Amino acid sequence: MKSLRFFTLGAAALCMAVSTLAFSSLAQAADFSSHKVAVVYFSLLHNRVHGNPDAQEGKSVGNTETIARLIAENTGGELFALEVVNPYPEDYDATVDMARDEQNAKARPALKSLPDVSDCDVVFLGYPNWWGTYPMAVATYLDSGALKGKTVIPFCTHEGSRLGRSQGDVEAALPDSTVLDGYECRGRNVTDEGTPAEVKEFLNGLSLKALRSVHKRIARVGAPYPLLA
Numbered sequence: 395m396k397s398l399r400f401f402t403l404g405a406a407a408l409c410m411a412v413s414t415l416a417f418s419s420l421a422q423a424a425d426f427s428s429h430k431v432a433v434v435y436f437s438l439l440h441n442r443v444h445g446n447p448d449a450q451e452g453k454s455v456g457n458t459e460t461i462a463r464l465i466a467e468n469t470g471g472e473l474f475a476l477e478v479v480n481p482y483p484e485d486y487d488a489t490v491d492m493a494r495d496e497q498n499a500k501a502r503p504a505l506k507s508l509p510d511v512s513d514c515d516v517v518f519l520g521y522p523n524w525w526g527t528y529p530m531a532v533a534t535y536l537d538s539g540a541l542k543g544k545t546v547i548p549f550c551t552h553e554g555s556r557l558g559r560s561q562g563d564v565e566a567a568l569p570d571s572t573v574l575d576g577y578e579c580r581g582r583n584v585t586d587e588g589t590p591a592e593v594k595e596f597l598n599g600l601s602l603k604a605l606r607s608v609h610k611r612i613a614r615v616g617a618p619y620p621l622l623a
């Protein structure tokens with residue numbers, strides 16, 4: 395009888411601890427301080443012939459890079475830009491055609507370098523939506539194995555197609571990584587006043603995912619709920 399009381403008290407204490415953990419995780423902003431974070435992204439501006447800002451409708455920072463910088467600011471992550479060896483043409487329509495041809499051919503455009511994220515455990519992976527998924531230069535990076543075993547969080551800018559097929563494509567390309575649900579933002583909205591807060595909200599939501607995985611682990615080992623039943 396006495397041992398049953400101890401058992402019940404122990405279960406109650408464990409339950410309170412879990413509830414406290416749940417509450418604090420819900421209330422707190424995502425904490426990346428215990429993680430080594432990288433933000434790897436592809437943006438057309440870095441990958442055009444000449445790369446002349448004056449030729450980019452006055453922009454000096456690409457849409458995806460704008461979001462990449464916000465994520466880096468909020469997570470302390472290191473930024474890495476993916477750059478192709480052979481840049482895309484200055485002409486936009488020619489770039490669109492070339493991107494479609496690369497996708498049809500399942501091309502893997504050569505990159506100037508493969509960002510080394512071996513000391514990072516969390517990698518945000520950014521790209522523009524090109525014909526429904528990520529540019530093939532991103533596929534080159536995914537195929538390199540650099541993200542094996544990492545927690546990978548996609549983010550995508552677009553002009554209406556949102557993440558398209560890219561979330562599933564990243565998951566399929568990284569079977570040995572943990573791929574979380576990605577963030578998307580319309581390209582024309584990346585510099586809106588509300589975008590930094592939206593990005594922060596997305597990042598804070600990632601701590602809820604960690605909490606859910608704690609619950610899943612507890613459910614798997616069978617405590618504390620069966621003890622209370």
Ligand SMILES: Cc1cc2nc3c(=O)[nH]c(=O)nc-3n(C[C@H](O)[C@H](O)[C@H](O)COP(=O)(O)O)c2cc1C
Nearest residue numbers: 437438456457458522523525526551553554555581
């Ligand atoms: C080759 C190419 C293909 C694109 N295909 C799509 C598409 O399928 N769906 C979409 O919503 N936007 C598409 N876009 C628009 C880009 O995704 C959007 O402008 C993005 O924000 C550009 O990001 P960046 O400045 O970082 O390159 C395409 C743009 C290019 C250049």
